[in-house]
Amino acid sequence: MRMILATNPAPCSCQGEQVAGPCRYPHTRSRCMQSTGKYRAVLFDFDGTLADSESAHHRVWNEILGEMGSHIDDEEYKRESSGVPVTQEVERLIRTRGLAISPQALVARKVERTVASFTRDPIALMDHALEMLEWCRDSGLPMALITGSGREEIAPTLEHYDLARFFDHIVTRNDVTHSKPHPECYLKGLSLCGLEAAQAVAIEDTCHGVNAAQAAGIDVIAIPNAYSRGQDVSRATVELAGLAQARDWVDARRVKRQP
Structure with a gap:
């Protein structure tokens, strides 16, 4: 399994005088130049990643x-x-x-x-899904939902668990012309978040999702479940056992502001 580590953290995109307009992040320019890490947002798949559907x-x-x-x-x-x-x-x-x-x-x-x-019959969430979303929110990491399902199909689960409150943006099958493994949904998510591919990480469970994120140039964590475990996710940046491990992996590589 190929694993990419952020050994040379990318500088903050709003560093110094390169900023065009107000800084997108809630910190000063001087603090901005002291930030560490790579990831500024997490892009989540839905079925099989957050929802046990x-x-x-x-x-x-x-x-x-x-x-x-x-x-x-x-x-x-x-x-x-x-x-x-x-x-x-x-x-x-x-x-x-x-x-x-x-x-x-x-x-x-x-x-x-x-x-x-x-x-x-509301479906269950995957283990540690809610904790992962809460951690991203509390850590100041913007989140987008990138799903191949349609708006109608995800609505019952989003409403039952009040999940929409966590996401800055939601991209569904209804919002794109090409579905996964085409990268359009992830490229749209990046555009909505105002980020470059290198500034985000995706979390997926299937080969279609992994390949879509990878084709968009995004690092991707693969978390196969009981249904997707036999699929080829070798193009993922890393394969992990669950969302708890993904949280720790992202935490070690996310942008952090130092005082």
């Missing part, structure tokens, strides 16, 4: 496919479906199963069933 997505797919005489077993879901945006997944399912339904209709059905399921 993969098993629920699998269940919803099987409810829909069962009505059409089909099924996705555990191994196929882990290998082919985990982390794949619904717009891509429907094309594969229609092709491999000969389903008599249009991609648009199948996407609409999946979104409708997902929203109903997640509203009726």
Whole structure:
């Protein structure tokens, strides 16, 4: 596993007279020049990274496919479906199963069933997800949510746990033309945050997500879960066991202001 360490911390982007306009960060220019570390923001994936939703997505797919005489077993879901945006997944399912339904209709059905399921039975968060978000907030690290799901699909979970309050920006499938592994969603997140790729770190659980962040030039922490553990995440900067370890890893490399 390739691991990149911030042995030569990048200087603060608002250092000295290079600033155009007011400093983006809540400290003076003299303090700015004394900051250490690299990362100024954390960009989070949602499904499988913050929300323990993969098993629920699998269940919803099987409810829909069962009505059409089909099924996705555990191994196929882990290998082919985990982390794949619904717009891509429907094309594969229609092709491999000969389903008599249009991609648009199948996407609409999946979104409708997902929203109903997640509203009726709120999904759990991944271990230490809330603690990670609270730590980022308390440490002054801006956060963005970068997800291949649509706004409707993530809304029940965001509302149930009041998660939207943590994020400065949210980028969903509805906000981009190309889904992961294309880097568009991450490039949009960087633009919204006003940062260069080297100033952010992404946290992902699947190869699609890792490859999207890496293609955008962003360091990425891979945290595979039970559904994505067999996927190739070798392009990640580092692979860790969970969000608690990710917090410590980011803390050692984030921008810190020294008195």
